[in-house]
Amino acid sequence: MxxxxxxxxxxxxxxxxxxxxxxxxxxxxxxxxxxxGGLAARRVxxxxxxxxxxLRDQISNDTRDTAxxxxxxxxxxxxxxxxxxxxxxxxxxxxxxxxxxAAGRLAGGDLxxxxxxxxxxxxxxxxxxxxxxxxxxxxxxxQREMLDRLKDEFVLTASHxxxxxxxxxxxxxxxLMLERDTLTANQVETVQIIxxxxxxxxxxxxxxxxxxxxxxxxxxxRMRPTELAPLIDEVVRTMRAQTDGSQQVLTxxxxxxxxxxxxxxxRIRQILVxxxxxxxxxxxxxxxxxxxARVIGDDVEVSVTDDGPGxxxxxxxxxxxxxxxxxxxxxxxxxxxxxxxxxxxxxVELHGGTIEADSTVGSGxxxxxxxxxxxxxxxxxxx
Amino acid sequence: MKxxxxxxxxxxxxxxxxxxxxxxxxxxxxxxxxxxxxERVLESEPDLLLLDAMMPRKSGIEALxxxxxxxxxxxxxxxxxxxxPGDADAPTDLEIDGFITKPIDFERLLSEIAxxxxxxxxxx
Numbered sequence: 464m465x466x467x468x469x470x471x472x473x474x475x476x477x478x479x480x481x482x483x484x485x486x487x488x489x490x491x492x493x494x495x496x497x498x499x500g501g502l503a504a505r506r507v508x509x510x511x512x513x514x515x516x517x518l519r520d521q522i523s524n525d526t527r528d529t530a531x532x533x534x535x536x537x538x539x540x541x542x543x544x545x546x547x548x549x550x551x552x553x554x555x556x557x558x559x560x561x562x563x564x565a566a567g568r569l570a571g572g573d574l575x576x577x578x579x580x581x582x583x584x585x586x587x588x589x590x591x592x593x594x595x596x597x598x599x600x601x602x603x604x605x606q607r608e609m610l611d612r613l614k615d616e617f618v619l620t621a622s623h624x625x626x627x628x629x630x631x632x633x634x635x636x637x638x639l640m641l642e643r644d645t646l647t648a649n650q651v652e653t654v655q656i657i658x659x660x661x662x663x664x665x666x667x668x669x670x671x672x673x674x675x676x677x678x679x680x681x682x683x684x685r686m687r688p689t690e691l692a693p694l695i696d697e698v699v700r701t702m703r704a705q706t707d708g709s710q711q712v713l714t715x716x717x718x719x720x721x722x723x724x725x726x727x728x729x730r731i732r733q734i735l736v737x738x739x740x741x742x743x744x745x746x747x748x749x750x751x752x753x754x755x756a757r758v759i760g761d762d763v764e765v766s767v768t769d770d771g772p773g774x775x776x777x778x779x780x781x782x783x784x785x786x787x788x789x790x791x792x793x794x795x796x797x798x799x800x801x802x803x804x805x806x807x808x809x810x811v812e813l814h815g816g817t818i819e820a821d822s823t824v825g826s827g828x829x830x831x832x833x834x835x836x837x838x839x840x841x842x843x844x845x846x
Numbered sequence: 847m848k849x850x851x852x853x854x855x856x857x858x859x860x861x862x863x864x865x866x867x868x869x870x871x872x873x874x875x876x877x878x879x880x881x882x883x884x885e886r887v888l889e890s891e892p893d894l895l896l897l898d899a900m901m902p903r904k905s906g907i908e909a910l911x912x913x914x915x916x917x918x919x920x921x922x923x924x925x926x927x928x929x930x931p932g933d934a935d936a937p938t939d940l941e942i943d944g945f946i947t948k949p950i951d952f953e954r955l956l957s958e959i960a961x962x963x964x965x966x967x968x969x970x
Contacts, residue, residue, distance in 0.1 A: 623927045623928065624927075626927035626947075626948040626949060627856055627859065627927060627948060629948070629949050630859055630862070630927075630948040630949040630950055631856070631858045631859060631862060633949045634859075634862040634863075634866070634949065634950060634952070635862060637952065638862070638865060638866070641869070661949065665949055
Protein backbone atom coordinates (compact mmCIF):
# COMPACT_ATOMS: atom_id res chain seq x y z
CA MET A 464 0.00 0.00 0.00
CA UNK A 465 1.02 3.53 -0.59
CA UNK A 466 0.17 6.85 0.89
CA UNK A 467 -2.13 9.32 -0.78
CA UNK A 468 0.70 11.79 -1.36
CA UNK A 469 2.88 9.21 -3.02
CA UNK A 470 -0.07 8.03 -5.04
CA UNK A 471 -0.56 11.48 -6.44
CA UNK A 472 3.18 11.59 -7.32
CA UNK A 473 2.94 8.15 -8.97
CA UNK A 474 -0.11 9.20 -10.91
CA UNK A 475 1.89 12.16 -12.24
CA UNK A 476 4.83 9.83 -13.12
CA UNK A 477 2.36 7.50 -14.84
CA UNK A 478 0.94 10.29 -17.01
CA UNK A 479 4.51 11.32 -17.91
CA UNK A 480 5.52 7.74 -18.69
CA UNK A 481 2.46 7.23 -20.92
CA UNK A 482 3.21 10.49 -22.74
CA UNK A 483 6.85 9.51 -23.21
CA UNK A 484 5.78 6.07 -24.48
CA UNK A 485 3.56 7.69 -27.11
CA UNK A 486 6.45 9.95 -28.20
CA UNK A 487 8.81 6.95 -28.52
CA UNK A 488 6.16 5.00 -30.46
CA UNK A 489 5.49 7.98 -32.75
CA UNK A 490 9.21 8.38 -33.45
CA UNK A 491 9.42 4.68 -34.24
CA UNK A 492 6.29 4.87 -36.47
CA UNK A 493 7.86 7.82 -38.39
CA UNK A 494 10.95 5.68 -39.04
CA UNK A 495 8.75 2.76 -40.14
CA UNK A 496 6.83 5.06 -42.48
CA UNK A 497 10.06 6.43 -43.97
CA UNK A 498 11.37 2.91 -44.25
CA UNK A 499 14.48 3.87 -42.31
CA GLY A 500 13.83 1.98 -38.99
CA GLY A 501 13.60 -1.55 -40.27
CA LEU A 502 12.52 -4.35 -37.93
CA ALA A 503 13.91 -2.55 -34.85
CA ALA A 504 11.42 0.30 -35.29
CA ARG A 505 8.48 -2.08 -35.65
CA ARG A 506 9.59 -3.85 -32.46
CA VAL A 507 9.71 -0.54 -30.60
CA UNK A 508 6.10 0.17 -31.66
CA UNK A 509 4.98 -3.19 -30.29
CA UNK A 510 7.01 -2.87 -27.07
CA UNK A 511 5.62 0.60 -26.34
CA UNK A 512 2.02 -0.71 -26.58
CA UNK A 513 2.84 -3.50 -24.12
CA UNK A 514 4.77 -1.06 -21.87
CA UNK A 515 1.75 1.23 -21.64
CA UNK A 516 -0.51 -1.70 -20.73
CA UNK A 517 1.86 -2.64 -17.90
CA LEU A 518 1.90 0.97 -16.75
CA ARG A 519 -1.91 1.05 -16.75
CA ASP A 520 -2.17 -2.19 -14.79
CA GLN A 521 0.26 -0.84 -12.26
CA ILE A 522 -1.56 2.44 -11.82
CA SER A 523 -4.98 0.83 -11.50
CA ASN A 524 -3.65 -1.39 -8.68
CA ASP A 525 -2.26 1.66 -6.98
CA THR A 526 -5.54 3.50 -7.41
CA ARG A 527 -7.49 0.66 -5.79
CA ASP A 528 -5.04 0.47 -2.89
CA THR A 529 -5.26 4.18 -2.38
CA ALA A 530 -9.05 4.16 -2.46
CA UNK A 531 -9.10 1.43 0.19
CA UNK A 532 -6.67 3.44 2.21
CA UNK A 533 -8.73 6.61 1.92
CA UNK A 534 -11.92 4.72 2.87
CA UNK A 535 -10.22 3.13 5.86
CA UNK A 536 -8.92 6.52 6.88
CA UNK A 537 -12.37 8.00 6.60
CA UNK A 538 -13.91 5.22 8.69
CA UNK A 539 -11.22 5.55 11.33
CA UNK A 540 -11.72 9.31 11.37
CA UNK A 541 -15.50 9.03 11.69
CA UNK A 542 -15.20 6.46 14.45
CA UNK A 543 -12.82 8.73 16.30
CA UNK A 544 -15.15 11.67 15.85
CA UNK A 545 -18.11 9.63 17.08
CA UNK A 546 -16.18 8.50 20.12
CA UNK A 547 -15.18 12.05 20.84
CA UNK A 548 -18.76 13.26 20.36
CA UNK A 549 -20.28 10.62 22.62
CA UNK A 550 -17.74 11.55 25.26
CA UNK A 551 -18.85 15.12 24.89
CA UNK A 552 -22.48 14.04 25.06
CA UNK A 553 -21.85 12.10 28.24
CA UNK A 554 -20.21 15.07 29.89
CA UNK A 555 -23.19 17.22 28.83
CA UNK A 556 -25.85 14.72 29.76
CA UNK A 557 -25.24 14.42 33.49
CA UNK A 558 -25.30 18.13 34.24
CA UNK A 559 -28.31 18.60 31.93
CA UNK A 560 -30.20 15.79 33.64
CA UNK A 561 -29.37 17.37 37.00
CA UNK A 562 -30.68 20.70 35.73
CA UNK A 563 -33.92 19.17 34.45
CA UNK A 564 -34.37 17.44 37.81
CA ALA A 565 -33.68 20.63 39.73
CA ALA A 566 -36.01 22.69 37.53
CA GLY A 567 -38.73 20.16 38.27
CA ARG A 568 -38.17 20.43 42.01
CA LEU A 569 -38.07 24.22 41.77
CA ALA A 570 -41.33 24.29 39.82
CA GLY A 571 -42.74 21.94 42.46
CA GLY A 572 -42.11 24.63 45.05
CA ASP A 573 -38.80 23.53 46.58
CA LEU A 574 -37.10 26.88 46.30
CA UNK A 575 -33.99 25.68 48.16
CA UNK A 576 -33.09 23.53 45.12
CA UNK A 577 -29.55 24.06 43.77
CA UNK A 578 -27.40 22.14 41.28
CA UNK A 579 -23.71 21.16 41.52
CA UNK A 580 -21.77 23.50 39.27
CA UNK A 581 -19.08 21.75 37.20
CA UNK A 582 -18.19 19.94 33.98
CA UNK A 583 -17.85 21.76 30.70
CA UNK A 584 -17.72 25.50 30.92
CA UNK A 585 -21.09 25.77 29.16
CA UNK A 586 -22.91 23.51 31.63
CA UNK A 587 -21.09 25.15 34.52
CA UNK A 588 -22.34 28.55 33.34
CA UNK A 589 -25.85 27.16 32.95
CA UNK A 590 -25.72 25.63 36.43
CA UNK A 591 -24.49 28.85 37.99
CA UNK A 592 -27.24 30.80 36.23
CA UNK A 593 -29.81 28.30 37.49
CA UNK A 594 -28.56 28.60 41.06
CA UNK A 595 -28.65 32.37 40.86
CA UNK A 596 -32.24 32.28 39.60
CA UNK A 597 -33.29 29.83 42.32
CA UNK A 598 -31.63 32.03 44.94
CA UNK A 599 -33.48 35.07 43.65
CA UNK A 600 -36.80 33.18 43.71
CA UNK A 601 -36.16 31.99 47.24
CA UNK A 602 -35.34 35.50 48.41
CA UNK A 603 -38.46 36.94 46.78
CA UNK A 604 -40.65 34.19 48.23
CA UNK A 605 -39.37 34.80 51.74
CA GLN A 606 -39.87 38.55 51.33
CA ARG A 607 -43.39 37.97 50.08
CA GLU A 608 -44.09 35.65 53.00
CA MET A 609 -42.83 38.27 55.42
CA LEU A 610 -44.99 40.95 53.77
CA ASP A 611 -48.02 38.68 53.96
CA ARG A 612 -47.38 38.06 57.63
CA LEU A 613 -46.93 41.78 58.26
CA LYS A 614 -50.16 42.51 56.40
CA ASP A 615 -52.08 39.92 58.44
CA GLU A 616 -50.60 41.24 61.68
CA PHE A 617 -51.43 44.77 60.62
CA VAL A 618 -55.05 43.97 59.83
CA LEU A 619 -55.45 42.08 63.10
CA THR A 620 -53.90 44.89 65.13
CA ALA A 621 -55.71 47.68 63.27
CA SER A 622 -59.07 45.98 63.61
CA HIS A 623 -58.35 45.48 67.31
CA UNK A 624 -57.20 49.05 67.93
CA UNK A 625 -60.14 50.55 66.04
CA UNK A 626 -62.61 48.77 68.25
CA UNK A 627 -62.05 50.90 71.36
CA UNK A 628 -62.86 54.30 69.78
CA UNK A 629 -65.68 52.67 67.84
CA UNK A 630 -67.08 51.31 71.11
CA UNK A 631 -67.15 54.84 72.50
CA UNK A 632 -68.75 56.44 69.43
CA UNK A 633 -71.42 53.77 69.22
CA UNK A 634 -71.93 53.60 72.98
CA UNK A 635 -72.46 57.33 73.45
CA UNK A 636 -74.72 57.57 70.40
CA UNK A 637 -76.81 54.81 71.96
CA UNK A 638 -76.86 56.78 75.21
CA LEU A 639 -78.26 59.75 73.33
CA MET A 640 -80.90 57.49 71.80
CA LEU A 641 -81.90 56.33 75.28
CA GLU A 642 -82.99 59.94 75.82
CA ARG A 643 -84.62 60.37 72.44
CA ASP A 644 -87.71 61.91 74.07
CA THR A 645 -85.65 64.99 74.85
CA LEU A 646 -84.22 65.22 71.30
CA THR A 647 -85.69 66.95 68.28
CA ALA A 648 -86.62 64.85 65.25
CA ASN A 649 -83.53 66.16 63.42
CA GLN A 650 -81.29 65.19 66.29
CA VAL A 651 -82.75 61.69 66.42
CA GLU A 652 -82.12 61.33 62.70
CA THR A 653 -78.55 62.57 63.12
CA VAL A 654 -77.84 60.12 65.92
CA GLN A 655 -79.38 57.30 63.87
CA ILE A 656 -76.97 58.11 61.02
CA ILE A 657 -74.06 57.89 63.46
CA UNK A 658 -75.33 54.51 64.67
CA UNK A 659 -75.88 53.17 61.13
CA UNK A 660 -72.33 54.09 60.23
CA UNK A 661 -70.99 52.52 63.40
CA UNK A 662 -72.76 49.28 62.44
CA UNK A 663 -71.26 49.47 58.99
CA UNK A 664 -67.79 49.99 60.47
CA UNK A 665 -68.25 47.04 62.81
CA UNK A 666 -69.27 44.83 59.91
CA UNK A 667 -66.29 46.01 57.90
CA UNK A 668 -63.91 45.36 60.80
CA UNK A 669 -65.35 41.91 61.44
CA UNK A 670 -65.19 41.02 57.74
CA UNK A 671 -61.62 42.27 57.39
CA UNK A 672 -60.65 40.34 60.48
CA UNK A 673 -62.23 37.15 59.14
CA UNK A 674 -60.43 37.55 55.83
CA UNK A 675 -57.09 38.27 57.48
CA UNK A 676 -57.58 35.17 59.63
CA UNK A 677 -58.57 33.15 56.60
CA UNK A 678 -55.44 34.32 54.74
CA UNK A 679 -53.26 33.51 57.73
CA UNK A 680 -54.85 30.07 57.96
CA UNK A 681 -56.23 31.06 61.37
CA UNK A 682 -59.89 31.05 60.51
CA UNK A 683 -61.24 27.92 62.10
CA UNK A 684 -64.64 26.46 62.81
CA ARG A 685 -65.65 24.58 65.93
CA MET A 686 -68.08 21.97 64.70
CA ARG A 687 -70.90 20.85 66.94
CA PRO A 688 -73.98 18.81 66.12
CA THR A 689 -76.51 21.47 65.17
CA GLU A 690 -80.20 21.38 64.26
CA LEU A 691 -80.40 23.34 61.03
CA ALA A 692 -84.13 23.99 60.94
CA PRO A 693 -84.39 26.13 64.11
CA LEU A 694 -81.19 27.95 63.14
CA ILE A 695 -82.49 28.90 59.69
CA ASP A 696 -85.87 29.74 61.15
CA GLU A 697 -84.30 32.10 63.68
CA VAL A 698 -82.22 33.89 61.04
CA VAL A 699 -85.23 34.28 58.75
CA ARG A 700 -87.33 35.71 61.56
CA THR A 701 -84.58 38.18 62.50
CA MET A 702 -84.10 39.26 58.89
CA ARG A 703 -87.83 39.94 58.46
CA ALA A 704 -87.32 43.19 60.40
CA GLN A 705 -85.37 44.45 57.38
CA THR A 706 -87.30 42.85 54.53
CA ASP A 707 -90.66 43.91 55.98
CA GLY A 708 -89.34 47.47 56.01
CA SER A 709 -89.16 47.39 52.21
CA GLN A 710 -92.33 45.37 51.66
CA GLN A 711 -90.30 42.36 50.54
CA VAL A 712 -91.71 38.90 51.15
CA LEU A 713 -89.23 36.63 52.91
CA THR A 714 -90.39 33.01 53.01
CA UNK A 715 -88.79 29.75 54.05
CA UNK A 716 -89.33 26.20 52.90
CA UNK A 717 -87.52 23.70 55.09
CA UNK A 718 -87.42 19.97 54.48
CA UNK A 719 -89.11 18.44 57.57
CA UNK A 720 -86.49 15.69 57.45
CA UNK A 721 -83.58 18.13 57.90
CA UNK A 722 -80.99 16.23 59.93
CA UNK A 723 -78.57 17.39 62.57
CA UNK A 724 -75.30 18.46 60.95
CA UNK A 725 -71.79 19.02 62.25
CA UNK A 726 -71.28 22.78 61.88
CA UNK A 727 -70.39 25.91 63.81
CA UNK A 728 -73.82 27.45 64.26
CA UNK A 729 -72.55 31.06 64.41
CA ARG A 730 -70.76 30.67 61.10
CA ILE A 731 -73.75 29.13 59.33
CA ARG A 732 -75.84 32.00 60.71
CA GLN A 733 -73.25 34.45 59.36
CA ILE A 734 -73.40 32.89 55.87
CA LEU A 735 -77.20 32.94 55.84
CA VAL A 736 -77.36 36.53 57.05
CA UNK A 737 -74.90 37.48 54.28
CA UNK A 738 -76.96 35.79 51.58
CA UNK A 739 -80.32 37.11 52.77
CA UNK A 740 -78.88 40.60 53.31
CA UNK A 741 -77.59 40.61 49.73
CA UNK A 742 -80.97 39.47 48.36
CA UNK A 743 -82.66 42.17 50.43
CA UNK A 744 -80.28 44.97 49.55
CA UNK A 745 -80.09 44.29 45.83
CA UNK A 746 -83.80 43.65 45.27
CA UNK A 747 -86.43 46.37 44.87
CA UNK A 748 -89.36 46.94 47.18
CA UNK A 749 -91.96 44.22 47.02
CA UNK A 750 -89.51 41.56 45.85
CA UNK A 751 -89.76 37.93 47.02
CA UNK A 752 -86.91 36.17 48.78
CA UNK A 753 -87.14 32.46 49.44
CA UNK A 754 -84.92 30.45 51.76
CA UNK A 755 -84.96 26.69 51.14
CA ALA A 756 -83.18 23.81 52.81
CA ARG A 757 -83.29 20.19 51.74
CA VAL A 758 -81.24 17.02 51.74
CA ILE A 759 -79.59 16.10 48.44
CA GLY A 760 -77.65 12.84 48.52
CA ASP A 761 -74.98 13.16 51.23
CA ASP A 762 -75.38 16.93 51.53
CA VAL A 763 -77.73 19.51 52.93
CA GLU A 764 -78.40 22.28 50.46
CA VAL A 765 -79.47 25.70 51.63
CA SER A 766 -80.51 28.23 49.00
CA VAL A 767 -81.52 31.87 48.99
CA THR A 768 -83.40 32.87 45.85
CA ASP A 769 -84.75 36.28 44.93
CA ASP A 770 -86.70 37.70 42.00
CA GLY A 771 -84.60 40.85 41.96
CA PRO A 772 -82.72 42.41 39.03
CA GLY A 773 -80.27 39.53 38.61
CA UNK A 774 -76.51 39.65 38.07
CA UNK A 775 -74.89 39.99 34.63
CA UNK A 776 -72.71 37.04 33.67
CA UNK A 777 -69.51 39.11 33.67
CA UNK A 778 -70.09 40.03 37.32
CA UNK A 779 -71.34 36.61 38.31
CA UNK A 780 -67.96 35.06 37.42
CA UNK A 781 -66.22 37.19 40.05
CA UNK A 782 -69.05 37.38 42.56
CA UNK A 783 -67.16 35.44 45.28
CA UNK A 784 -64.05 37.62 45.01
CA UNK A 785 -63.23 40.35 47.52
CA UNK A 786 -64.70 43.81 47.08
CA UNK A 787 -66.68 42.67 44.04
CA UNK A 788 -70.14 44.15 44.35
CA UNK A 789 -73.09 44.27 42.05
CA UNK A 790 -74.52 47.54 40.80
CA UNK A 791 -76.85 49.03 43.37
CA UNK A 792 -79.23 49.61 40.46
CA UNK A 793 -82.78 50.00 41.65
CA UNK A 794 -82.08 50.23 45.34
CA UNK A 795 -80.29 52.64 47.60
CA UNK A 796 -79.95 50.17 50.41
CA UNK A 797 -76.66 48.52 49.50
CA UNK A 798 -74.51 48.97 52.57
CA UNK A 799 -72.38 45.85 52.42
CA UNK A 800 -68.63 45.69 52.67
CA UNK A 801 -68.06 43.78 49.44
CA UNK A 802 -66.51 41.05 51.53
CA UNK A 803 -69.55 39.03 52.57
CA UNK A 804 -69.53 36.51 49.73
CA UNK A 805 -65.75 36.04 49.87
CA UNK A 806 -66.06 35.25 53.58
CA UNK A 807 -69.11 33.05 53.06
CA UNK A 808 -67.12 31.04 50.54
CA UNK A 809 -64.20 30.61 52.97
CA UNK A 810 -66.60 29.57 55.72
CA VAL A 811 -68.52 27.08 53.59
CA GLU A 812 -65.23 25.57 52.46
CA LEU A 813 -64.02 25.32 56.06
CA HIS A 814 -67.11 23.18 56.66
CA GLY A 815 -66.09 20.97 53.73
CA GLY A 816 -68.88 22.34 51.58
CA THR A 817 -69.35 24.26 48.34
CA ILE A 818 -71.14 27.46 47.37
CA GLU A 819 -72.38 28.60 43.99
CA ALA A 820 -74.56 31.21 42.37
CA ASP A 821 -76.63 31.53 39.28
CA SER A 822 -78.65 34.36 37.99
CA THR A 823 -80.70 35.58 35.06
CA VAL A 824 -80.78 39.31 34.44
CA GLY A 825 -84.33 40.48 34.87
CA SER A 826 -85.63 37.46 36.74
CA GLY A 827 -83.49 37.01 39.82
CA UNK A 828 -80.54 35.32 41.51
CA UNK A 829 -80.01 32.16 43.49
CA UNK A 830 -77.18 31.42 45.92
CA UNK A 831 -76.78 27.87 47.21
CA UNK A 832 -74.39 26.23 49.60
CA UNK A 833 -74.02 22.57 50.39
CA UNK A 834 -72.72 21.06 53.60
CA UNK A 835 -71.73 17.40 53.88
CA UNK A 836 -73.86 15.37 56.29
CA UNK A 837 -70.85 13.37 57.51
CA UNK A 838 -72.89 10.30 58.18
CA UNK A 839 -75.98 9.89 60.29
CA UNK A 840 -75.69 12.36 63.15
CA UNK A 841 -77.08 11.30 66.54
CA UNK A 842 -80.56 12.65 67.19
CA UNK A 843 -80.07 13.09 70.90
CA UNK A 844 -77.35 15.50 71.93
CA UNK A 845 -75.22 14.77 74.95
CA UNK A 846 -76.35 17.03 77.72
CA MET B 847 -78.29 47.22 95.04
CA LYS B 848 -75.62 45.14 93.32
CA UNK B 849 -72.12 46.47 92.85
CA UNK B 850 -70.17 45.95 89.64
CA UNK B 851 -66.45 46.66 89.29
CA UNK B 852 -65.48 47.74 85.80
CA UNK B 853 -61.86 47.71 84.67
CA UNK B 854 -60.69 49.31 81.45
CA UNK B 855 -57.66 51.40 80.58
CA UNK B 856 -59.79 53.81 78.55
CA UNK B 857 -61.46 56.54 80.63
CA UNK B 858 -64.03 57.10 77.89
CA UNK B 859 -65.10 53.48 77.95
CA UNK B 860 -65.21 53.50 81.76
CA UNK B 861 -67.49 56.55 81.60
CA UNK B 862 -69.69 54.88 78.99
CA UNK B 863 -70.03 51.63 80.92
CA UNK B 864 -70.53 53.41 84.25
CA UNK B 865 -73.35 55.51 82.74
CA UNK B 866 -75.12 52.52 81.20
CA UNK B 867 -74.80 50.39 84.32
CA UNK B 868 -75.91 53.17 86.66
CA UNK B 869 -78.91 53.80 84.42
CA UNK B 870 -79.68 50.09 84.79
CA UNK B 871 -79.56 50.44 88.57
CA UNK B 872 -76.14 49.17 89.59
CA UNK B 873 -73.55 50.66 91.91
CA UNK B 874 -70.39 51.06 89.88
CA UNK B 875 -66.75 51.06 90.87
CA UNK B 876 -63.97 51.54 88.34
CA UNK B 877 -60.37 50.45 87.96
CA UNK B 878 -57.82 51.49 85.33
CA UNK B 879 -55.60 48.44 85.51
CA UNK B 880 -55.21 45.01 87.08
CA UNK B 881 -53.48 46.36 90.17
CA UNK B 882 -56.45 48.63 90.94
CA UNK B 883 -58.80 45.70 90.37
CA UNK B 884 -57.10 43.72 93.12
CA GLU B 885 -57.14 46.71 95.47
CA ARG B 886 -60.85 47.48 94.90
CA VAL B 887 -61.88 43.88 95.40
CA LEU B 888 -59.92 43.69 98.67
CA GLU B 889 -61.56 46.94 99.89
CA SER B 890 -65.14 46.11 99.05
CA GLU B 891 -66.22 42.86 97.52
CA PRO B 892 -68.17 43.74 94.35
CA ASP B 893 -70.88 41.34 93.13
CA LEU B 894 -69.44 41.09 89.64
CA LEU B 895 -66.23 41.96 87.79
CA LEU B 896 -66.25 43.31 84.26
CA LEU B 897 -62.63 43.12 83.12
CA ASP B 898 -60.92 44.33 79.99
CA ALA B 899 -58.60 41.51 78.99
CA MET B 900 -55.79 43.84 78.00
CA MET B 901 -54.67 46.54 80.37
CA PRO B 902 -51.30 48.05 81.19
CA ARG B 903 -49.32 47.21 84.35
CA LYS B 904 -51.31 44.14 85.22
CA SER B 905 -53.85 42.58 82.87
CA GLY B 906 -57.39 41.71 83.87
CA ILE B 907 -56.50 38.06 83.44
CA GLU B 908 -53.55 38.30 85.86
CA ALA B 909 -55.66 40.12 88.44
CA LEU B 910 -58.35 37.49 88.09
CA UNK B 911 -55.81 34.70 88.55
CA UNK B 912 -54.62 36.28 91.82
CA UNK B 913 -58.16 36.85 93.08
CA UNK B 914 -59.28 33.32 92.30
CA UNK B 915 -56.17 31.98 94.04
CA UNK B 916 -57.07 34.10 97.07
CA UNK B 917 -60.50 32.49 97.17
CA UNK B 918 -62.69 35.20 95.64
CA UNK B 919 -65.47 33.52 93.66
CA UNK B 920 -67.65 36.36 92.35
CA UNK B 921 -68.74 36.04 88.68
CA UNK B 922 -66.42 37.56 86.09
CA UNK B 923 -67.07 38.76 82.57
CA UNK B 924 -64.28 39.54 80.15
CA UNK B 925 -64.68 42.49 77.81
CA UNK B 926 -62.34 42.28 74.87
CA UNK B 927 -61.61 43.95 71.60
CA UNK B 928 -60.80 40.47 70.37
CA UNK B 929 -63.58 38.54 68.78
CA UNK B 930 -63.23 35.19 70.53
CA PRO B 931 -61.92 34.06 73.92
CA GLY B 932 -59.16 32.22 72.05
CA ASP B 933 -57.94 35.43 70.41
CA ALA B 934 -58.03 37.25 73.74
CA ASP B 935 -55.69 34.64 75.21
CA ALA B 936 -58.37 33.91 77.79
CA PRO B 937 -57.01 31.24 80.08
CA THR B 938 -58.75 27.90 79.97
CA ASP B 939 -57.86 27.12 83.58
CA LEU B 940 -59.82 30.11 84.99
CA GLU B 941 -63.55 30.14 85.42
CA ILE B 942 -65.03 32.93 83.31
CA ASP B 943 -68.75 33.55 83.32
CA GLY B 944 -69.10 35.61 80.21
CA PHE B 945 -67.21 36.98 77.26
CA ILE B 946 -68.32 40.13 75.51
CA THR B 947 -66.71 41.85 72.55
CA LYS B 948 -66.21 45.47 71.65
CA PRO B 949 -68.14 47.33 70.41
CA ILE B 950 -70.31 46.37 73.36
CA ASP B 951 -73.80 45.06 72.80
CA PHE B 952 -75.24 46.65 75.97
CA GLU B 953 -78.57 44.86 75.79
CA ARG B 954 -76.76 41.54 75.92
CA LEU B 955 -74.27 42.77 78.53
CA LEU B 956 -76.98 44.05 80.85
CA SER B 957 -79.06 40.92 80.53
CA GLU B 958 -76.03 38.72 81.30
CA ILE B 959 -75.05 40.88 84.28
CA ALA B 960 -78.61 40.66 85.59
CA UNK B 961 -78.54 36.88 85.30
CA UNK B 962 -75.11 36.54 86.93
CA UNK B 963 -75.85 38.85 89.85
CA UNK B 964 -79.43 37.72 90.28
CA UNK B 965 -80.39 41.40 90.18
CA UNK B 966 -83.79 42.69 89.26
CA UNK B 967 -82.18 45.11 86.85
CA UNK B 968 -84.20 48.00 85.53
CA UNK B 969 -83.18 47.96 81.89
CA UNK B 970 -81.77 51.38 81.11
